[in-house]
Amino acid sequence: MRSTRWKAASRAAIALAGAGALAAGMALFVTAPASAGTTLGASAAEKGRYFGTAVAGFKLSDSAYTTILNREFNSVTAENEMKMNATEPQQNQFSYGAADQIVNHARSRGMSVRGHTLAWHSQQPGWMESMSGSALRQAMLNHVTQVATHFRGRVVAWDVVNEAFADGSSGGRRDSNLQRTGNDWIEAAFRAARAADPGAKLCYNDYNTDNWTHAKTQGVYNMVRDFKARGVPIDCVGFQSHFNNDSPYVSNYRTTLSSFAALGVDVQITELDIQGASANTYRSVVEDCLAVARCNGITVWGIRDSDSWRASQTPLLFNNNGSKKPAYDAVLAALNNGTTPTDPPTDPPTDPPTDPPTDPPTTPPPGRGGSTATVSTNQWPGGFVATVRVTAGPPALGCSPVSTPPPTGPSATKPWSHTLARTALPAT
Numbered sequence: 261m262r263s264t265r266w267k268a269a270s271r272a273a274i275a276l277a278g279a280g281a282l283a284a285g286m287a288l289f290v291t292a293p294a295s296a297g298t299t300l301g302a303s304a305a306e307k308g309r310y311f312g313t314a315v316a317g318f319k320l321s322d323s324a325y326t327t328i329l330n331r332e333f334n335s336v337t338a339e340n341e342m343k344m345n346a347t348e349p350q351q352n353q354f355s356y357g358a359a360d361q362i363v364n365h366a367r368s369r370g371m372s373v374r375g376h377t378l379a380w381h382s383q384q385p386g387w388m389e390s391m392s393g394s395a396l397r398q399a400m401l402n403h404v405t406q407v408a409t410h411f412r413g414r415v416v417a418w419d420v421v422n423e424a425f426a427d428g429s430s431g432g433r434r435d436s437n438l439q440r441t442g443n444d445w446i447e448a449a450f451r452a453a454r455a456a457d458p459g460a461k462l463c464y465n466d467y468n469t470d471n472w473t474h475a476k477t478q479g480v481y482n483m484v485r486d487f488k489a490r491g492v493p494i495d496c497v498g499f500q501s502h503f504n505n506d507s508p509y510v511s512n513y514r515t516t517l518s519s520f521a522a523l524g525v526d527v528q529i530t531e532l533d534i535q536g537a538s539a540n541t542y543r544s545v546v547e548d549c550l551a552v553a554r555c556n557g558i559t560v561w562g563i564r565d566s567d568s569w570r571a572s573q574t575p576l577l578f579n580n581n582g583s584k585k586p587a588y589d590a591v592l593a594a595l596n597n598g599t600t601p602t603d604p605p606t607d608p609p610t611d612p613p614t615d616p617p618t619d620p621p622t623t624p625p626p627g628r629g630g631s632t633a634t635v636s637t638n639q640w641p642g643g644f645v646a647t648v649r650v651t652a653g654p655p656a657l658g659c660s661p662v663s664t665p666p667p668t669g670p671s672a673t674k675p676w677s678h679t680l681a682r683t684a685l686p687a688t
């Protein structure tokens with residue numbers, strides 16, 4: 261009966277993540293690792309996404325910390341080690357030791373790396389804080405160029421510019437020494453980053469941009485729309501998503517994510533933490549990301565509550581002794597229950613953009629016997645997550661059982677995660 265049921269209607273979904281290019285015509289070998297569906301990273305990969313965490317370099321010697329890091333996460337952001345004060349403590353004297361340690365730890369274990377951050381009004385080295393005008397502009401661009409060049413090929417996405425918009429009702433830029441060099445400082449930074457590392461995704465990253473109705477959200481949205489219209493190289497927008505009682509999660513968060521995605525950029529949740537770690541709120545955030553095709557990853561801002569910049573708010577997924585909290589279970593369940601959308605992002609509430617997202621899922625017409633296959637990808641320089649979904653037709657139409665993996669197809673040269681899942685459908 262079971263095989264009849266499989267013949268009658270079955271689905272095979274393959275989520276394949278790798279660090280190599282898809283090569284047509286080669287065999288696709290897919291195995292199911294033991295961790296599939298049981299860790300945040302593996303479950304996110306099954307949905308074509310990553311699940312990352314901020315990492316503090318000095319904690320890599322803490323085995324309790326690295327045990328969780330290595331088991332659960334497949335993306336890493338340096339919490340402080342790539343900031344301007346860390347990488348260029350003296351002008352034109354670059355210091356990469358602490359950042360390289362994190363990058364090497366991640367990449368040697370198959371985790372991807374988000375770069376944070378190339379240009380920011382905060383955490384500047386002292387020599388830069390006291391600069392202004394064209395000298396500061398040149399120093400900032402040199403910093404972007406040097407740091408992006410150093411990490412070229414090892415960082416999949418950069419927060420090129422961080423937190424450049426003002427809080428409150430203005431919807432405009434934040435005053436800073438960088439802003440005072442001219443309103444075009446952000447696009448200048450993006451162009452320098454693109455020239456230095458053409459393969460990296462280039463993101464704008466900010467906080468309190470989660471509520472679609474907020475002026476700050478609209479200000480960033482208008483900048484990204486303008487950049488896309490004028491060809492300024494921007495690929496993604498990071499939503500820090502530090503949720504707390506003063507800046508809570510709101511149900512229009514999904515609208516925010518989908519509206520930005522509809523501009524033709526990826527969206528990423530880059531620094532997630534939630535005061536009190538409500539399981540329901542964490543679940544909603546994950547469901548919102550999964551509902552938006554171009555939301556390609558979630559990063560939590562630390563592992564255990566004691567690792568958080570807001571430790572007293574207990575905002576993370578693991579408690580101080582490393583045990584999983586209810587929020588962890590909610591996130592894992594949401595990742596496992598979620599579906600990868602095949603629809604394009606929804607139109608934004610205002611001023612729908614014209615750029616279609618790249619790499620939309622393709623849905624061919626049903627073949628003989630009603631079988632269908634869809635392929636969707638999330639790609640970044642040097643890596644990808646491909647999801648292949650095959651749906652078999654009813655036996656009455658002469659369909660044979662689904663063969664998985666397909667006899668010919670793509671291969672990964674350096675896969676870091678590949679999983680196979682089958683879901684039996686009710687007999688029709």
Ligand code: G2I
Pocket residue numbers: 339340383422467500531569
């Ligand atoms: O403030 C939370 C985050 C908001 N978005 C940008 C992120 O880069 C930022 O991260 C936090 C880190 O979690 C903190 O760890 O950024 C802070 C400022 O860079 C970090 O705090 C700093 C302290 O201010 C320093 O005193 C300390 O030396 O961490 C440093 C390293 O522990």
